[in-house]
Amino acid sequence: MTPSWTILLYHNISWEETPGSRGIEGATHPPDVLREHAATLSRVGRLVSVEEGIRRLRSGDLPSPLFSFWFDDGLADVRRYALPILSEHGVTGAVSVCSRFVDRKELHWQFKLSFLAHVDGLRILRSRLRKHGFMTGMSLKRFTMDHCSEAVLEAVSRVYEGCTTPEERAAALELFADRDGLRELQKAGWLVTNHTAAHYPVGEDSFIHKLEDQFAECADELGDLLAGSPEYWVLPCDRPMHRSPTLLECFGQTGGDRYLILVGNQRTEPDDLDRRLLFRVCAPACGGDELLRVIQGK
Amino acid sequence: MIPRELTPRKITLPSPGDHPIVLITGGALRHLRFAYRIQQEFGQSVVGWYQVGGRRPGEGAGTRPTWMRRLALAAGDPLFAGMKWPDLKRYLSEHGVLTTARKAGKILFERLGPGAAFRRQRRMIAAERRIFGREIESIERGARLEPVVVDDPNDPDVVAAIRALRPYFLLTHGGPIYGKALLEVARGLAINQHSGWSPEFKGSNTTDWALYHRSLDHVGCTVHVPISAVDAGPILRRSRPCLVGDENPEAIFARVVALGTELMIDVVKEIIRDHEITVYDQPAHTGRTWLASELTGRILRSIERDYRDGWLREELQRVRSF
Numbered sequence: 092m093t094p095s096w097t098i099l100l101y102h103n104i105s106w107e108e109t110p111g112s113r114g115i116e117g118a119t120h121p122p123d124v125l126r127e128h129a130a131t132l133s134r135v136g137r138l139v140s141v142e143e144g145i146r147r148l149r150s151g152d153l154p155s156p157l158f159s160f161w162f163d164d165g166l167a168d169v170r171r172y173a174l175p176i177l178s179e180h181g182v183t184g185a186v187s188v189c190s191r192f193v194d195r196k197e198l199h200w201q202f203k204l205s206f207l208a209h210v211d212g213l214r215i216l217r218s219r220l221r222k223h224g225f226m227t228g229m230s231l232k233r234f235t236m237d238h239c240s241e242a243v244l245e246a247v248s249r250v251y252e253g254c255t256t257p258e259e260r261a262a263a264l265e266l267f268a269d270r271d272g273l274r275e276l277q278k279a280g281w282l283v284t285n286h287t288a289a290h291y292p293v294g295e296d297s298f299i300h301k302l303e304d305q306f307a308e309c310a311d312e313l314g315d316l317l318a319g320s321p322e323y324w325v326l327p328c329d330r331p332m333h334r335s336p337t338l339l340e341c342f343g344q345t346g347g348d349r350y351l352i353l354v355g356n357q358r359t360e361p362d363d364l365d366r367r368l369l370f371r372v373c374a375p376a377c378g379g380d381e382l383l384r385v386i387q388g389k
Numbered sequence: 390m391i392p393r394e395l396t397p398r399k400i401t402l403p404s405p406g407d408h409p410i411v412l413i414t415g416g417a418l419r420h421l422r423f424a425y426r427i428q429q430e431f432g433q434s435v436v437g438w439y440q441v442g443g444r445r446p447g448e449g450a451g452t453r454p455t456w457m458r459r460l461a462l463a464a465g466d467p468l469f470a471g472m473k474w475p476d477l478k479r480y481l482s483e484h485g486v487l488t489t490a491r492k493a494g495k496i497l498f499e500r501l502g503p504g505a506a507f508r509r510q511r512r513m514i515a516a517e518r519r520i521f522g523r524e525i526e527s528i529e530r531g532a533r534l535e536p537v538v539v540d541d542p543n544d545p546d547v548v549a550a551i552r553a554l555r556p557y558f559l560l561t562h563g564g565p566i567y568g569k570a571l572l573e574v575a576r577g578l579a580i581n582q583h584s585g586w587s588p589e590f591k592g593s594n595t596t597d598w599a600l601y602h603r604s605l606d607h608v609g610c611t612v613h614v615p616i617s618a619v620d621a622g623p624i625l626r627r628s629r630p631c632l633v634g635d636e637n638p639e640a641i642f643a644r645v646v647a648l649g650t651e652l653m654i655d656v657v658k659e660i661i662r663d664h665e666i667t668v669y670d671q672p673a674h675t676g677r678t679w680l681a682s683e684l685t686g687r688i689l690r691s692i693e694r695d696y697r698d699g700w701l702r703e704e705l706q707r708v709r710s711f
Binding site for chain 2: 108120130258
């Protein structure tokens with residue numbers, strides 16, 4: 092493999108697929124898959140923290156391919172499973188968190204959709220969304236992303252509350268790391284980063300006006316749990332084809348010493364660092380050899 | 390995951406100063422992982438580990454030998470199940486002796502043939518090595534205990550030896566049906582890991598049966614309080630495993646088992662912390678208890694066919710597309 096820096100993106104690492112994540116493609120990787128990925132990548136290159144990756148890419152010091160691990164959404168099982176696996180390889184990861192999930196104020200809206208699929212609540216949601224333009228035969232997932240608005244999210248929340256018990260809602264919130272869990276990751280040297288307050292698609296036209304507010308709310312709420320300088324703003328629901336044309340301009344206007352973290356399914360190049368951008372590659376749930384083929388194809 | 394269809398109730402347990410744990414397991418790699426993970430989490434609280442069958446740890450005990458399975462099938466399952474003499478006469482008159490003999494041979498092979506069971510055993514070992522191998526290398530270094538190998542955990546001498554350890558928890562995974570005398574040695578709670586979705590799928594090979602019925606919703610694991618009826622005691626935890634699209638049924642089973650062990654750890658931690666826990670009583674007469682002898686070569690081949698046809702991958706996609 093040619094010397095380069097690849098950041099692999101995961102969400103949850105767990106043996107369990109909960110109703111909240113079951114309906115989301117790629118939401119969970121089993122621990123053995125992460126273990127195999129780490130072992131394979133450490134054979135062909137070097138596992139590094141995100142900070143070291145930035146430092147080496149900036150200085151051109153890439154003696155071998157470098158790989159870093161990033162876990163979005165701040166799920167609790169990352170500490171339970173990913174932390175010890177990466178520790179065995181002497182490397183730390185990065186985790187991006189949403190403040191309202193950490194503080195148990197709100198559940199990830201896509202998890203609500205997944206839970207509704209589990210309890211046959213989607214039929215109710217479909218009828219509620221008709222007034223917002225939903226039609227029979229449409230994909231509910233795609234519709235809620237393409238037409239995401241406060242009214243649509245409100246409809247999702249109402250149906251979710253109607254279809255679940257308080258105990259189920261409390262259990263669903265427990266899927267996300269709390270402050271103690273994040274402190275433990277931070278203590279182990281992990282990078283805890285800003286993923287907005289509530290995971291709305293702030294990189295798309297529908298919510299771009301909330302970009303700064305959502306990141307600011309997360310920074311205010313979580314304070315010193317988050318990486319200080321530089322800051323890392325991890326864009327939620329990042330769909331490269333649907334990014335707002337004004338995204339980079341809006342990000343630039345926020346000023347400050349920070350990086351914008353995108354999915355993009357590509358490697359981060361030195362030019363990207365100059366633009367304060369980091370790109371990540373979605374880790375496929377497959378064996379090590381297949382993973383290498385995916386990375387080499389980027 | 391909260392079992393929606395079952396009614397919860399709280400049970401309160403004694404709160405002593407210590408919580409000694411005794412493990413009873415089979416001897417396959419998945420059982421070793423169970424024992425090492427429990428030791429990793431609870432350290433010196435684990436005071437005993439009994440392995441049922443085998444001579445050495447991880448020798449593959451706990452899975453019946455293929456010849457024994459075939460013998461059970463031969464004894465318990467007539468060659469032409471459900472076929473009466475008039476049916477056979479009609480078949481003979483319509484198809485002749487040669488075709489009937491060929492058909493009989495085919496059925497005989499289907500029912501008694503070693504192929505599917507042998508292939509399954511081989512794949513099971515490979516799946517467990519692939520999924521658990523690296524993790525076990527890592528966690529066995531920290532394990533303090535090696536198993537005491539016993540033939541029958543219900544033997545009065547074994548029960549007395551376990552009782553002498555004064556366990557608060559008796560954690561079981563694999564092995565035979567545990568008798569009342571053994572289960573009562575736990576001062577706190579006996580807990581069993583069942584690699585199936587209770588109450589619908591109880592007994593043996595329940596992951597296989599869920600796959601045979603193409604019911605991904607019933608591929609899961611149940612941690613429960615053991616009672617005299619198999620896998621029918623009050624449920625403590627039940628959930629579904631994270632599955633990877635192209636894996637075979639044996640890998641799915643290994644993932645179910647891994648999840649069950651983690652659920653068991655959660656339960657034990659909760660009881661040590663709170664000394665009370667929510668249980669969900671299983672309704673009587675719901676679901677089915679499967680016997681080991683019911684899993685014939687024909688059933689296994691049917692599951693294999695679904696796997697080859699990519700059923701799991703398509704089903705996972707279907708679950709996620711809405």
